[in-house]
Amino acid sequence: MPVTYTNRKGRTYYLCRRPTKTGKFRYFFARTPKDEPVQEIPEGWEIRESVNGVVSLSRKRPALIRPEEVAAVDAAVQRHPKSRRYRVGLKGDKVVVYELAGPDMGDLVQALVRQGLGSLDMVDKMRADQEQHGQFTPILRFTLTDEETRHFVAHRWCYRGSVDDWIYVDDGKSLDKLARQLIPTLGSDRFFDL
Secondary structure, eight states, X not given: OOOEXXXXXXXXXXXXXXXXXXXXEEXXXXXXXXXXXXXXXXXXXXXXXXXXXXXXEEEOOOOOSOHHHHHHHHHHHHXXXXXXXXXXXXXTTEEEEEEESSOOHHHHXXXXXXXXXXXXXXXXXXXXXXXXXXXXXXXXXXXXXXXXXXXXXXXEEOOOTXXXXXXXXXXXXXXXXXXHHHGGGTTSHHHHHO
16 A cells, blocks of 8 residues: 555645666655555655645654754744744754744634625634645744754844845744743734844
8 A cells, every 4th residue: 555644734645756867766745646656654764744734755864953842832832822823843953933824814804894795704714724725934943053052043034125034033042932032022013123
């Protein structure tokens, strides 16, 4: 039986492979089996899913970020008043906070109701649809700078047309302290003052 994986959007993918010009194999996930479906995950590899539901096969690597550090960022995000709009992901030595692109469905439906164009029962349906199909973009990241002291540096995404890059925010603190300090600013004007 081929290896399959169902992502957060409810789509099932099949692990497939095809030979390269050098005779090695290139592994990929497809919505329908293509080339040669794979019967088991190769040794030293694992299935990963991005916050946007993209499924890939990646080499297993030692975790640089401790589970309790990720839990601290998750907890800070869950305390945010609009926590539904944010996701936490890992990338090597970084913990990245992603924001849902587009307007908040609750705010949008309320605006439609005020205009006489909708009803409040639409909120839950639209939020569920947005959570399943929405796209998330990285807006805040914490990079491990010292494995001994477990200090991190924080960067936020800069939206200036001339910059469009990560800019320094703070460093030399534990991930828990940085998360408690910075995550409450998400979605507010204070975030852009960081």
